[in-house]
Amino acid sequence: MKQIIKFLAIAVVMFAFAGTVQAQTATASSNAAAVIIAPLSITNTAGLHFGTIMRSATAGTVSIATNGDRSSLGGVTLSSLTPVHSAATFDVEGESGRTVTITLPASTTITNAASDNMVVDNFVSDPDDANPVTLTGAATVLRIGATLNVGANQPSGTYTGTFSVSVNYN
Amino acid sequence: MTAKLKIFLSLGFLVLFNLSHTHAQGTLPIGATGHVYAEIIPVFSANEITRMNFGRFSPGPQGGRIVLSPQGTVSVQGSIVIGVGSHNAASFAVTGDEDASYSISLPTDPVLLRHTSSEKSMLIEEWNSWPLPGPGNGRLQNGIQMVNVGATLKVGTIHDNPAGVYTGTYIITFDFN
Numbered sequence: 001m002k003q004i005i006k007f008l009a010i011a012v013v014m015f016a017f018a019g020t021v022q023a024q025t026a027t028a029s030s031n032a033a034a035v036i037i038a039p040l041s042i043t044n045t046a047g048l049h050f051g052t053i054m055r056s057a058t059a060g061t062v063s064i065a066t067n068g069d070r071s072s073l074g075g076v077t078l079s080s081l082t083p084v085h086s087a088a089t090f091d092v093e094g095e096s097g098r099t100v101t102i103t104l105p106a107s108t109t110i111t112n113a114a115s116d117n118m119v120v121d122n123f124v125s126d127p128d129d130a131n132p133v134t135l136t137g138a139a140t141v142l143r144i145g146a147t148l149n150v151g152a153n154q155p156s157g158t159y160t161g162t163f164s165v166s167v168n169y170n
Numbered sequence: 171m172t173a174k175l176k177i178f179l180s181l182g183f184l185v186l187f188n189l190s191h192t193h194a195q196g197t198l199p200i201g202a203t204g205h206v207y208a209e210i211i212p213v214f215s216a217n218e219i220t221r222m223n224f225g226r227f228s229p230g231p232q233g234g235r236i237v238l239s240p241q242g243t244v245s246v247q248g249s250i251v252i253g254v255g256s257h258n259a260a261s262f263a264v265t266g267d268e269d270a271s272y273s274i275s276l277p278t279d280p281v282l283l284r285h286t287s288s289e290k291s292m293l294i295e296e297w298n299s300w301p302l303p304g305p306g307n308g309r310l311q312n313g314i315q316m317v318n319v320g321a322t323l324k325v326g327t328i329h330d331n332p333a334g335v336y337t338g339t340y341i342i343t344f345d346f347n
Contacts, residue, residue: 039200040197040200041200042200042201042202043202044202044203044204044205047204047205047206047207048204048205048206048207049206049207049208050206050207050208050209051208051209052209052211053208053209053210053211054210054211054212054213054214055210055211055212055213056213062208077213079211081209081211083207083209088204088205088206090202090204103199108206110206110207110208112210118208118210120206144204146206148208150208150210154210155210156210156211156212156267157209157210158207158208158209159206159207159208159209159210160205160206160207161205161206162203162204162205162206163203163204163206164201164202164203164204165201165202165204166199166200166201166202167199167200167201168197168198168199168200169197
């Protein structure tokens with residue numbers, strides 16, 4: 001019976017020590033919480049341009065790769081006339097070493113002066129939006145391509161529109 | 171008393187830790203807008219409907235020049251005698267967007283016509299067309315326009331240009347802006 005009481009006393013002391021140890025660990029966590037990370041920013045530096053395209057009576061598609069290369073399928077012919085084609089670029093800046101997730105739009109619609117429209121979809125990016133991207137001290141350049149769906153006998157004109165790209169810390 | 175205080179501090183830090191975690195999850199995505207552009211143009215085409223043909227003629231002792239107008243009329247200079255048979259200006263069918271304008275560019279250097287069975291040749295120069303060459307003179311009123319092209323053929327003596335058929339090719343450019 002006497003032995004049991006002593007055992008309890010020791011347990012109380014250990015608990016007190018345990019509490020002390022925990023308090024010290026928590027102090028370390030408090031320092032970590034005070035770290036400030038740089039805000040994320042993303043800036044559009046170049047538009048996505050499909051260039052000049054000759055239509056026909058058959059629908060087709062024009063794709064811009066992330067490196068700016070252009071290809072076509074179906075009833076469209078690529079023209080070298082100006083305006084020429086290019087991939088879009090964005091500068092992403094934030095805390096070096098942190099990873100971010102890139103979110104691309106599913107699609108967007110572009111229109112001409114006569115309100116004719118075309119759908120732009122299959123957006124692709126480099127770095128790939130499927131994987132987290134680790135930021136560096138310098139701006140990370142995000143290159144974006146997509147596919148333009150040109151209708152049969154698509155009316156002539158300059159088509160314009162916008163699309164949104166977002167980034168978020170993981 | 172000391173133990174109680176330490177436990178309190180410990181709880182306090184736990185709350186702080188949770189706040190930090192919540193902050194990380196609540197980071198709002200940052201977005202930017204990019205612009206998309208595309209220029210759609212129709213497929214313009216130009217096809218030769220009629221070949222340029224200076225017709226049959228005899229150079230005579232001095233030779234001379236045969237002037238073929240875009241309208242297809244022929245006039246001669248020098249000792250040339252026009253023979254029997256047809257002659258005509260070249261004609262091209264240009265198609266594309268209704269009311270689209272375009273420019274016609276004719277050869278600037280002389281074009282060589284070669285005798286089909288010898289090394290003899292003749293030069294074609296002074297090209298002209300209707301519509302006139304130059305920026306924006308062509309217009310596809312109903313999505314089509316016929317372009318007629320004429321030129322002047324320089325003919326040598328009968329020795330320089332023996333009888334026979336002379337052929338050659340030239341390039342005409344239709345430029346849609």
